[in-house]
Amino acid sequence: NGVSVGKGANSVAGNTVLGEGALDAAVTGVNNTAIGKNSLSAVTSGVNNTAVGGNTLQVNTGSHNAALGYFALGANTSGAQNTALGKDSLGSNTTASNNTGIGFKALELNTTGSLNTALGSDALKSNTTGSSLTGIGYEALRENTTASNNTAIGRSALLANTTGSDNTATGHLTLVSNTTGFQNVAVGGTALDANTTGDRNIGIGYAALGANTT
Numbered sequence: 387n388g389v390s391v392g393k394g395a396n397s398v399a400g401n402t403v404l405g406e407g408a409l410d411a412a413v414t415g416v417n418n419t420a421i422g423k424n425s426l427s428a429v430t431s432g433v434n435n436t437a438v439g440g441n442t443l444q445v446n447t448g449s450h451n452a453a454l455g456y457f458a459l460g461a462n463t464s465g466a467q468n469t470a471l472g473k474d475s476l477g478s479n480t481t482a483s484n485n486t487g488i489g490f491k492a493l494e495l496n497t498t499g500s501l502n503t504a505l506g507s508d509a510l511k512s513n514t515t516g517s518s519l520t521g522i523g524y525e526a527l528r529e530n531t532t533a534s535n536n537t538a539i540g541r542s543a544l545l546a547n548t549t550g551s552d553n554t555a556t557g558h559l560t561l562v563s564n565t566t567g568f569q570n571v572a573v574g575g576t577a578l579d580a581n582t583t584g585d586r587n588i589g590i591g592y593a594a595l596g597a598n599t600t
Contacts, residue, residue, distance in 0.1 A: 408437075415449075425453075442470075448483075458487075472507075478514075499534075523558075533568075540575075546582075557592075 391404050400416040403409045408420035413430045418437075420426035425437035428445045435451045437443040441460050442453040448466040453459040457477045458470035466483045470476035474494045475487035482500045487493035492504040494511045502519045504510035508528050509521040517534045521527035525545050526538040533551040538544035542562050543555040550568045555561040560572040562579050569586045572578040577589040581598050589595035 405440075475504075550583075 398412050398416055401409055401412060402419045404421045405423045405425060407424040407427050409418060409426045409429060411428050411430050415429050415432045417433050418426055418429060418435045421438045422440045422442055424444045425442045426435055426446060428447060432447055432449045434449055435443060438454045439456045439458060441457045443451055443459045443462055446462045448464045450467045451459055453470045455471060455473045455475060457474050459468055459476045459479055461477060462479045464481050465479050468476060468479060469486045471488045472490045472492055475492045476485055476496055478495045478497050480497050482496060482498045484500050485493060485496060485502045487504045489505060489509055490507040491511050492509045493502060493513060496513050499513055499516045501517050502510060505522045506524045506526055509526045510519060510530060511528050513530045515532050516530055519527060520537045522539045523541045523543060525542045527536060527544045527547060529546050529548050531548050533549045535552045536544060538555045540556060540560055541558040543560045544553060544564060545562045547564045550564055550566045552569045553561060555572045557573060557575045557577060559576045559579050561570060561581060564581050567581055567584045570578060571588045574591045574594055576596060577594040578587060578598060579596055581587060582600060584598055584600045587595055587598060
């Protein structure tokens with residue numbers, strides 16, 4: 387009783403379905419793949435979507451999305467060209483497009499922020515509306531909410547940043563304490579790690595400008 391195999395609602399050609407409630411609203415959408423309970427259950431005309439895992443893309447109406455993992459892109463409605471891999475990755479995304487979240491809870495709270503890339507568990511987890519962000523590494527840019535144009539590469543890089551924009555942090559714990567500081571560049575492990583609200587600083591090398599705060 388819990389398994390349905392076939393083409394989904396209305397047996398639209400080109401669709402593949404495995405799971406109870408999967409693709410059960412399809413009318414004209416083609417080339418969709420839904421594997422898992424309630425995956426892609428709201429799609430009517432969306433095309434080229436892939437959902438693997440329970441409740442993945444469950445309210446999606448958009449196209450060209452890929453989700454793998456429980457509730458990945460689970461709240462997505464009209465957002466397009468998003469890729470989510472990992473439980474709850476991009477789970478709150480609604481209308482934003484061109485996001486990539488790979489890792490447990492990567493970009494979990496993102497709603498309308500677009501053009502973001504998160505690679506690593508909890509990377510960009512708290513982001514809601516910030517755009518053009520790159521967080522690579524465990525907890526990279528974890529607390530970022532509305533800031534845009536930040537790049538963090540390395541474990542916990544720019545972890546505490548919330549609204550500071552145009553920062554670049556490369557190396558573990560670089561700019562880890564930064565909250566609202568903007569236009570900072572830190573390259574090297576723990577560089578500018580104590581900076582919180584300071585702006586336009588450049589620290590290159592291990593522990594560079596380690597005592598700088600504001």
